[in-house]
Amino acid sequence: EYRAKTKALLQNSNPALAKIRSRLEAFATRIATLAENLVEILGIKVNMNSNHFQENYLPQSSFVRLNRYPPCPISSKVYGLLPHSDTSFITILYQDQIGGLQLLKDGKWVDVKPNPSALVVNIGDLFQALSNNVYKSIKHRVVAAEEEERFSTAFFYCPFNDAVIQSENKPALYKKFTLREYRQQTQQDVNQTGDKVGLSRFVL
Helix, strand or coil, X not given: CHHHHHHHHHXXXXXXXXXXXXXXXXXXXXXXXXXXXXXXXXXHCCCCCCCHHHHHCCCCCCEEEEEEECCCCCHHHCEEEEEECCCCCEEEXXXXXXXXXXXEECCEEEECCCCCCCCEEEECHHHHHHCCCCCCCCCEEEECCCCCCEEEEEEEECCCCCCEEXXXXXXXXXXXXXXXXXXXXXXXXXXXXXXXXXXXXXXX
């Protein structure tokens, strides 16, 4: 799956990038395995069996995103990435040592200090709905640096588009929906209001 998508992306957009294809494929495969293990462990707390994700959400529509944030002399007024939550089950992020990632906690933005020996794992909207709010999707943003470029690599662990997201815990806090429906709703909201809105559209 990753091999086909990566090959098409790198060869069709710029043949010179083909040399890094094998490394991206290897990275995507390994990080996908890590993501699968993490969601299975997290699922234990909300009474999911160990094979829940394997049985219900394959094949994946997961993807890797390579991010570059150029320096900005007015960084205090410019976001490299606007405040948002991720749609995914979980997002696994490797960031460089420049910093700039912030999480919203208790109404305040908190810096996520870079750690060269660690990955950042964010809960996404789908896992919040699936866990019935046991796990929360965290709003985050990236603040631009004044003098240095910032790079990061993010893996978004997602099910196939028609996978049904529905909590097994009762009473459910969200009506069931598919990833396709969720993406369509969020795109509609962004087009009409400029804001993702997100899970509040699906509250029962």
